[in-house]
Amino acid sequence: MKTLLVSVLMMAALLVSPVFAEGLLPNIPAALGEPHPEGNEFWRINHPSILSHDRDLTVQNGIREIDGSLKTCVACHAVDGPDAAPLTAASPEHACVACHEYVAVKIDCFQCHNSRPEEGDWAAVLPSLGGTPESLRAYLERISQ
């Protein structure tokens, strides 16, 4: 049923004029690094349960290498603001917020978790890129072309 609804919506989005279509679907900013191997659709559906499952692994069992790490989500999904610093979840253009506003979801995670990465966090998520903000920006420009 859900899938049907979504596909009807998608069809509608394709049929109407491009100007209208832009307002119909959320505008999710591109993320840094490699896409999820499970695919975007899997992550759209499952990220809430992955996050809540994996956070217990960290807090209770000290496991830090988890798929659902908020610290790494915000590093790859960081969006730079006008001052070249990553935007916080207070901004409607923050990657998580951009979609959540559209689907009317409100999360409390960012009351405690920083909604943007610290400098050192880049290196952990994208070691192959050298982990500097400059190399990441260059990478982002490359993939957005």
Added chain:
Amino acid sequence: MIIPTKEKGADISRRDLLKKGGAMATVTLASGVTLMSFGGKARADGLKPGARWGLLIDAGKCPEDCSACVSACSKEHGWENNGLNTDPQWIRKVTLREKSSGRENSLPVMCQHCDEPPCVDVCPTGASFKREDGIVLVNKHTCIGCRYCMMACPFKARSFVHEPVTDQRTHSPRGNGTVEGCNMCVHKIDRGDGTTACVEACQATGNNAMMFGDLNDPESDIAIAVSTYASVELRADLGLGLGVRYQNI
């Protein structure tokens, strides 16, 4: 109509895959680009089996005017003191004075990481808990901010966050409406640093008043020191079995 339980099914099979295929190597997507989280590195328990992490603090080497450990903790975990009695209590310098002799002692006090933590006994949600390696923590995901643990703690080692917090350190989330306290730098322990921010800072000053280690490992410096020199627990009369011990008080 059968409602597809996509979410559950997908999650389970993925977990099973990870459990069974522990050897699944890091996925290489393109030359030089690998995925950090999927498969690959073993998802072994981050806890060191059988460990009992502890601190040994020599009050004799702790000058009254030094608060390097407090500043280091504040920086590591992103909290601030504002001189209010609602201030965070992760770690603080305390002066003890013996009434009869007038002898004064300065020492840092933080969560004493009890074997039998009263904060865990009183917590209505199970958020206050002891990790298998002896570290007493607040699981802030289930903390409801009732503050029973603060009242139960004989060391005043926990505090409540009264105001919204922004720009937290990414490895140390903290926020309004929950209780917090010293977590013995679990993020550092789990990544194998083998020390805490306060101990590092104390060593950097040259005072060397603090030592961190595994009390259960007879070869560790801390276990050797504890078995060689006299050290005491604060409020030993309570019989809580503390992970933090003091010398020269």
